[in-house]
Amino acid sequence: MPANWFPPNVSSYGGQIDWVINLIFFLSAFWFLLFQGALLYFVVRYRRKPGVNAHFVRGDNARQISWILVPALLILVCDLGIDAAGARAWEIVKGSIPRASVTVHVTGSQFVWQFTYPGPDGRFGAGQDLKSDTLHVPVGQVVRLELQSEDVIHDFFVPELRLKQDVVPGRKIPAWFEATEIGTYEIACSQLCGPSHFNMRGELVVQSEAAYKAWLKDQRAAAATSAKPGNS
Ligand SMILES: [Cu+2]
Numbered sequence: 001m002p003a004n005w006f007p008p009n010v011s012s013y014g015g016q017i018d019w020v021i022n023l024i025f026f027l028s029a030f031w032f033l034l035f036q037g038a039l040l041y042f043v044v045r046y047r048r049k050p051g052v053n054a055h056f057v058r059g060d061n062a063r064q065i066s067w068i069l070v071p072a073l074l075i076l077v078c079d080l081g082i083d084a085a086g087a088r089a090w091e092i093v094k095g096s097i098p099r100a101s102v103t104v105h106v107t108g109s110q111f112v113w114q115f116t117y118p119g120p121d122g123r124f125g126a127g128q129d130l131k132s133d134t135l136h137v138p139v140g141q142v143v144r145l146e147l148q149s150e151d152v153i154h155d156f157f158v159p160e161l162r163l164k165q166d167v168v169p170g171r172k173i174p175a176w177f178e179a180t181e182i183g184t185y186e187i188a189c190s191q192l193c194g195p196s197h198f199n200m201r202g203e204l205v206v207q208s209e210a211a212y213k214a215w216l217k218d219q220r221a222a223a224a225t226s227a228k229p230g231n232s
Helices: 014-045 062-095 209-227
Strands: 102-109 112-117 130-132 135-138 142-149 154-158 163-167 173-178 183-189 201-207
Touching: 014 062, 102 135, 102 154, 112 201, 130 209, 135 209, 142 154, 142 163, 163 173, 201 209
Parallel strands: 102 142, 135 201
Antiparallel strands: 102 112, 112 130, 142 173, 154 163, 154 183, 183 201
């Protein structure tokens, strides 16, 4: 498989997605080349020649019908193979979400992503939530996202994670990933959501667990300082 077609994969399930895309691509390429090749061959081989009359082919004997039915059956088998591979990938990505060690609420609005972490006790909405405009996560751990929109349909997309999920107003949609490599990755909005859609970018920072914890601590300390009366 050509390794450099896709952005680098840093997600535990990215290989499954790439496998399905490659499967569809190579099956389609195989049949496309075969059929176009056959078409070209027949066009040249049976071109008009002086003194040769065209045959009228009724297509109603078994041999002729098999020219239709055999390829149709083979393509159906390929389709079922794609369905099976797709269903397996779907089950992993969208089926049941594994137990997460980090849960983050993601809010899309024209034209920013905002990330909310729970308070130190792990609960949301107890007055100690932490807001951030970058998404920090520890490497090698399951992260659960709950995606919400404040206005129109957005789409949370991190190509390197192979994660792409519509964010629909009025719904809270869960998603998950486990990043396998430390680094900084771009979060894009992948649904045309207004004039500044192109600029609706976020940043995913995958860190070691220690660095992630330190970041969280710093953010909480900074939030506590700015929340004190007299500061703004
Ligand atoms: Cu958007």
